[in-house]
Amino acid sequence: MALTIISLIKQVPLPSEMRMGEDGLMDRTKAKSIINIDCSFGLEAGLQLRKKYPDARLIVCSMGPASFETALRTAISMGYDEAYLLSDRKLGGSDTYATGLALSTMLKHLGFTKDSKEPFIILAGRQTSDGDTAHVPSQVAENIGIPQATFVETVKPDDSGNVVAKRIIEGGYQMLKLPMPCVISLTPTGIPPRKPSLSGAIKARSLKITTFGIDDIGLGTEKIGINGSPTIVVKVVNIVSERPPIIMSEGHNEAALVDSLIANFKKGGNVLEKKEKAAKKETDRPDFPEKDFRDGARGIITWAEVTNPPPPPPPPQL
Amino acid sequence: MSNTDTISTDVLIIGGGPAGLATSIHLADILKESGQNKRILLLEKGRAIGSHILSGAVIKTEVFNELLPAVDFSEIPFSAKVVKDRTVLLAEKSSITLPFHIPYMSNKGNYVASLGQVCRYLAEKAQEKGVEIYTGFAVDEILYKDGKVIGAKTIDTGIDHHGHKLENFQAGTRVEAGITIFAEGTRGSLAKTLIKKFDLTKGRNEQVYSLGCKELWTVPPGNIQPGEIYHTMGFPLDNDEFGGGFIYGLKDNKVAVGLVVGLDYPDPTFDVHDAFQIWKTSSFVSKFLKGGKLSEYGAKTLPEGGHYAIPKLYVDNALIVGDSAGLVAMPALKGIHLAIRSGMLAAKTVAGALAKNDTSEKCLSEYEILVNNSQIHKELYAVRNFRQGFSKGLIFGGLQFGTQLITGGAGFFGRLRSHPDSETTLKLSELRKKPFRERFKGKFEFDKKLTFDKATDVYYSGVYHDEQQIVHLKINNVENFAKVNIEQYGAPEQFFCSSEVYELHTNKAGQKELRIHAENCMHCKTCDIKSPGVGITWLVPNGGNGPDFQNM
Numbered sequence: 001m002a003l004t005i006i007s008l009i010k011q012v013p014l015p016s017e018m019r020m021g022e023d024g025l026m027d028r029t030k031a032k033s034i035i036n037i038d039c040s041f042g043l044e045a046g047l048q049l050r051k052k053y054p055d056a057r058l059i060v061c062s063m064g065p066a067s068f069e070t071a072l073r074t075a076i077s078m079g080y081d082e083a084y085l086l087s088d089r090k091l092g093g094s095d096t097y098a099t100g101l102a103l104s105t106m107l108k109h110l111g112f113t114k115d116s117k118e119p120f121i122i123l124a125g126r127q128t129s130d131g132d133t134a135h136v137p138s139q140v141a142e143n144i145g146i147p148q149a150t151f152v153e154t155v156k157p158d159d160s161g162n163v164v165a166k167r168i169i170e171g172g173y174q175m176l177k178l179p180m181p182c183v184i185s186l187t188p189t190g191i192p193p194r195k196p197s198l199s200g201a202i203k204a205r206s207l208k209i210t211t212f213g214i215d216d217i218g219l220g221t222e223k224i225g226i227n228g229s230p231t232i233v234v235k236v237v238n239i240v241s242e243r244p245p246i247i248m249s250e251g252h253n254e255a256a257l258v259d260s261l262i263a264n265f266k267k268g269g270n271v272l273e274k275k276e277k278a279a280k281k282e283t284d285r286p287d288f289p290e291k292d293f294r295d296g297a298r299g300i301i302t303w304a305e306v307t308n309p310p311p312p313p314p315p316p317q318l
Numbered sequence: 319m320s321n322t323d324t325i326s327t328d329v330l331i332i333g334g335g336p337a338g339l340a341t342s343i344h345l346a347d348i349l350k351e352s353g354q355n356k357r358i359l360l361l362e363k364g365r366a367i368g369s370h371i372l373s374g375a376v377i378k379t380e381v382f383n384e385l386l387p388a389v390d391f392s393e394i395p396f397s398a399k400v401v402k403d404r405t406v407l408l409a410e411k412s413s414i415t416l417p418f419h420i421p422y423m424s425n426k427g428n429y430v431a432s433l434g435q436v437c438r439y440l441a442e443k444a445q446e447k448g449v450e451i452y453t454g455f456a457v458d459e460i461l462y463k464d465g466k467v468i469g470a471k472t473i474d475t476g477i478d479h480h481g482h483k484l485e486n487f488q489a490g491t492r493v494e495a496g497i498t499i500f501a502e503g504t505r506g507s508l509a510k511t512l513i514k515k516f517d518l519t520k521g522r523n524e525q526v527y528s529l530g531c532k533e534l535w536t537v538p539p540g541n542i543q544p545g546e547i548y549h550t551m552g553f554p555l556d557n558d559e560f561g562g563g564f565i566y567g568l569k570d571n572k573v574a575v576g577l578v579v580g581l582d583y584p585d586p587t588f589d590v591h592d593a594f595q596i597w598k599t600s601s602f603v604s605k606f607l608k609g610g611k612l613s614e615y616g617a618k619t620l621p622e623g624g625h626y627a628i629p630k631l632y633v634d635n636a637l638i639v640g641d642s643a644g645l646v647a648m649p650a651l652k653g654i655h656l657a658i659r660s661g662m663l664a665a666k667t668v669a670g671a672l673a674k675n676d677t678s679e680k681c682l683s684e685y686e687i688l689v690n691n692s693q694i695h696k697e698l699y700a701v702r703n704f705r706q707g708f709s710k711g712l713i714f715g716g717l718q719f720g721t722q723l724i725t726g727g728a729g730f731f732g733r734l735r736s737h738p739d740s741e742t743t744l745k746l747s748e749l750r751k752k753p754f755r756e757r758f759k760g761k762f763e764f765d766k767k768l769t770f771d772k773a774t775d776v777y778y779s780g781v782y783h784d785e786q787q788i789v790h791l792k793i794n795n796v797e798n799f800a801k802v803n804i805e806q807y808g809a810p811e812q813f814f815c816s817s818e819v820y821e822l823h824t825n826k827a828g829q830k831e832l833r834i835h836a837e838n839c840m841h842c843k844t845c846d847i848k849s850p851g852v853g854i855t856w857l858v859p860n861g862g863n864g865p866d867f868q869n870m
Contacts, residue, residue: 201452
C-alpha cells in the first residue's frame, strides 16, 4: 500500500504588492509572487507525514497560468516528487466553485477517486491571501466525495491507517480522526514551511512539470471560466478609511515604547472612533422585530430570519 | 530525511557578484571553445542575484568587452557615461571645487551604473551559457578531505536559536567539487576561514577596510544630470578619518549618494551612518536631493589594503577572486573591473587545470602568475603604499602620497605596514579629541526628509532574516566583551554598525550588555572587522536572508 500525499497550492502576489484590476479580478501580471502562506503550511504538513510514511509519493498540484510553475518548482525543492499544473485560458476568471470542480476533475483524471484502491491524502491551505474564501478545499472534497477536515493545525497519522487532525475551534481544539482518502485544509499556525534544499532545487530545475489543459482531463467549458462561474462580480469598491492613521506608540526601545503608549492612553481615546461606534450601533439594528429569548440569561444572541418555516416536529408518541 | 544529500560538480563558485559571475561566464566560454563538457555551479546567498550587491558605482568598462566579446556594449545596462567629474573640498556651508583630479581618480570614459542591475544581466548571460545558478542558498562550511578543499556545504535550516533541530529541519546539501572558487565579496566568511587555515596572508599586510553607506534617491528633474559625478573630501570627517562622499547622477532622475570611511578611525563613538546623514545636510550635497525621495539604503565594506594585503590566491582545488581577494584599487575605490578580470584569469586557470585533470596547488599557481602579469597588478602596484600612508592622518598621508607619486608608488620608506582595523580604535579614556557625538551635538535629530535614523534607513533596504536560526553574529567571549568592549571602549558596535544591529542595554541587575538585533543585518561585516579585540564573528545566516537591494 503506497500512500500518495497530494498538496494543492496556489501562487499569489505578495500581499504588499496586491492590486485589483479595473475588472474586479486580480491583476497577477506585475506583482512578485510567492506560494500562498497557508498552502506552504499544507506543503510542510505533507513533508511531516512522510516521516511516518517514508515510501509515500508526494505530489503537488496547482491551477493557474504557466507562471505558477515557479511555485511548483519551489515545492519540489522543498522535497516533493512530482508536480502537475492545470493551465488553460478557458479557466480564466474561474471562481472558487469552478476552481474546485476543475481541480477535482484533474485529480480524478490522475486516478484519485473515492473508490481508488491506493490511499491518498489531499492537503491544502485553509484559504488564499488573494481570494480569502476558504472554499476550494471543501469543494474538492465534495466533488471527489471524500471526508474533509478544515482549519487544521497539525496532521498526524495513527497506526491503523487513519489520520488524526488537530482542528482549531473557538476556544480550543477538536481532534478528528479521518479515514483515507480525505481532504485536510491547513491553517498557517502549525509547523512552518521548511526552506528549500539545494539538492531539491537542483532536482526542481530539470524536473518536467506535467501540464494539463481542460481537454486533457475531459472537462467541458460550461461550468468553468468567467462564464461558467456562478459568482458575478457586480461592483468593486475601494474602501478608504476616512480616519487618518494615528501613531499609537513610538520609541526606539521598550521603555520609550511603553512610555509613549501610556502617554497616548492618558491623552484620551480616539474621539472619532467613538463617534463611529455610536453611529454603527444605530444602523446595525435589523428591520424586523427582535425578541430576546434569553430571559435575562447571559449569552450571545443569534437569530435567523426564517422565510419558509419547516413543519413543527411531531409531538412525541408514547 | 536527515541524511545529508550530496551532489557533485566540476566547478563550484560561491558568490554571485561580478567576480563569481565573470568566472562562470569566461569559464563556460573557454570550455565550450575547447570542447570540454563540465558542470559549473554558482551559489548565491541573496534572495536573487543583485540582492546583496551594493556599489557606487562608477565602472571602468573596458573589461566587459573582453568578458562578453559577442555582446553589443550598449546592451549592458549601464546607467550613463560620465559627463562631468569633479572633486570637491567640502565644509558645512561652503565648498571648493578642485581645479584638478587627484591622481588615479579621473573617471573619463567610465560609466555610472547600478551594479545590481549589471550583475543580474551577467547572471542572465551566464545561464544562457549553461551555468547553473542557484540563489537563496548560504554556504557555511568548507569541505576538506586529507587537508584539501573538496567542496562546500549549504547551511542546515530549521534550527532554533540554540541550535536544536526543529520539526521542519532541512539538512544542508554537500557539494563536492573538483575546484571551488571563493567569490564571496568583501570579508568572505568562508574565504576568511580558508585564509586562516592555510595561513595565506603569511608575510603580507593585514587587510584593512572601509565602510560605505549609500542611499539611492529619486529627485525632481534638473537636480543632477545622468553621468554627473562628484567626490567630496572634508566635512564631516576629521584629519584622522580617511574617506569621502560621492554623488552620482543616474538616468531616470535617480541619484546615488554615499559616504565611505576607512575603518582605521580611532574614535570609538564614530558612526559612519550618522556621519553620512550629517554629510547630506551640507549645502553642497543637500541641493542635489532637494524635493527628492529616498528609495533605497544599504551599506557594505570594501577591502582597501591593496597590493601588499592580497593573500595567496590559490590552494589545492580552490581559488579566491574579487573582493574576497582584496582586489580594489585605491584611491579611486574601484574593484569591479578588477573583480571581473580576476574572475576571467581564474577561469583561464581552471579551464587549463580541468583539461589536464590536475587541480593541485602547483597547477593552480598559474592564477597568481596571470594576476601578477595583468592589469590588476599594474593598477594595484602603482598605489601599493597609498592606503597605509593615510593611517597616520590626511596631512601625513597626503605628503606620503606625493612622494609615492614621484617614486612610482614606493615612497621614501619602501613597503608600509598596516594594522588591522580591530586594533586602531582607541579606548574612551585614550581619546584626545571631542567624541563624535559631541562634535556634532544637535545634529542627530534626523528629520526623515533629508536625513534618516538607522531604523528608518534599514527599512529601505528590504532586509529580512528568518526568526528561527542561530543568531549569526557571535560574541566570541562574552565575559571579555563586557569587560573590554563595553567598559573600556563604550561598545563601539552600537555606533559603527550600519544597520542598528547592536544595542547597548542595561539589564535588571544593572549590568550593561549588548543586545543583538540580527534581523537588521545588512551583511556589511563591519562588526567582524572593527570590533576591538576581534570581539565579534560574522557567520552566514540562512540563504535568502539579508537585504534585498533592487538597484544598488
